[in-house]
Amino acid sequence: MNLILIDPNEVSPRGNVALSDQRAVHIREVLNGREGQSLRVGLLNGATGTGMIRSVRDDEVTLRCVFGAEPPPMPQVDLLLALPRPKVMKRLWAPLAAMGIGQLFLVNAQKVERYYFDSHVLEPEFYTLRIRAGLEQAMDTRLPQVRICRQLKPFIEDELDELVPGAQRLVADPAAEARISDVVKPSRTDRVLMAIGPEGGWSAFELDLLREHGFQLVGLGPRILRTDTACVALLALVNEALRES
């Protein structure tokens, strides 16, 4: 944790915060927090700041917080991801949040098994903690919006334009030669929607559907990566391409 994430309703009008969950354990045991010590804190979906430790007890850590600094710039990438196996999705929440995405659309595809959608890893009470851990790692405060879409075609045809207006649309394809750095330019766009298929790839029908809706094919070179590795690699490339040099 490089930042302790705090809910607005946990903060008293004078800036006092009392923590008794895993954040208190982390401050006590990992950060070895002592009275008077200052920690980086952040308000969920809001500003970052400093929290001075007022007391450390076995059951509670109290802080006096001052917020005012800006969190990192807003993520400029939204991710449309064919839902991976629950085991992979489970460990993907935190790195996705750490890399920085605005919206995450978890979609169906021909090579996505139906039962993936019934997994507990898609329950908000499961993933919110992991998303928060990713934000605390990356010193961000903004929760990505998560949306689970069991039908790809109507989602692409009827909903995407409204949810992601004006974004440059890319789809990763192992056979594509275009590099992300060749097609994404900060002068041209400030927002990218990146589509990443299932381990077995999109079907020809799905790839056509995406192309017809403005998705441009980009490649990562000849190596085939697992979904979790590919997500981090592709997000890193889009983020870097969008950063002004």
Added chain:
Amino acid sequence: MNLILIDPNEVSPRGNVALSDQRAVHIREVLNGREGQSLRVGLLNGATGTGMIRSVRDDEVTLRCVFGAEPPPMPQVDLLLALPRPKVMKRLWAPLAAMGIGQLFLVNAQKVERYYFDSHVLEPEFYTLRIRAGLEQAMDTRLPQVRICRQLKPFIEDELDELVPGAQRLVADPAAEARISDVVKPSRTDRVLMAIGPEGGWSAFELDLLREHGFQLVGLGPRILRTDTACVALLALVNEALRES
């Protein structure tokens, strides 16, 4: 597994291979292999090719293999990595191999705990299987060279020039503004040595040592990533920058 990796001494002069370990299980249970079916195969540190299934039994799968195709281009990146916690290192082997690195130097640093070096995850019998799994995912055949360096300074001063001659040297630093895509150009170099520090960062002394030995600081933007996420992100950026557009 997108490719079955085979040791040269497992292949008979006529190209026959008998498998009875986890590769046989994978062919039988995941790929649902049947007699006559063709699979992608690769010779360890050698060519790729096709293996036709000759028989599938509970205790053995036999293939007739023809090698001749080239594996992916040689990795152009070597990685100098401050040894992460065993738990992180454990799951880093496969993605590092999948991303493609030539040499991996696992080094000490001030913020690396000594006991990390005693972990079983650094034993070749532990990591070779995981590296092979990463290569099988990425359809590569070349094992990265692994070297464990318990002393950073003599390694940088006395060994690096010989081990990595002529490579452009970069060190990731959260405060650096230069982007990898600005400093790595295929016209200028065909080989990069990327240094990645411990979770707590390099010490000032270590950063000076690296700078004095030609390492240029590059950044990933304001977000702080965990070592495993940072490795994949940085390798993706270097690989893409080295790819001719």
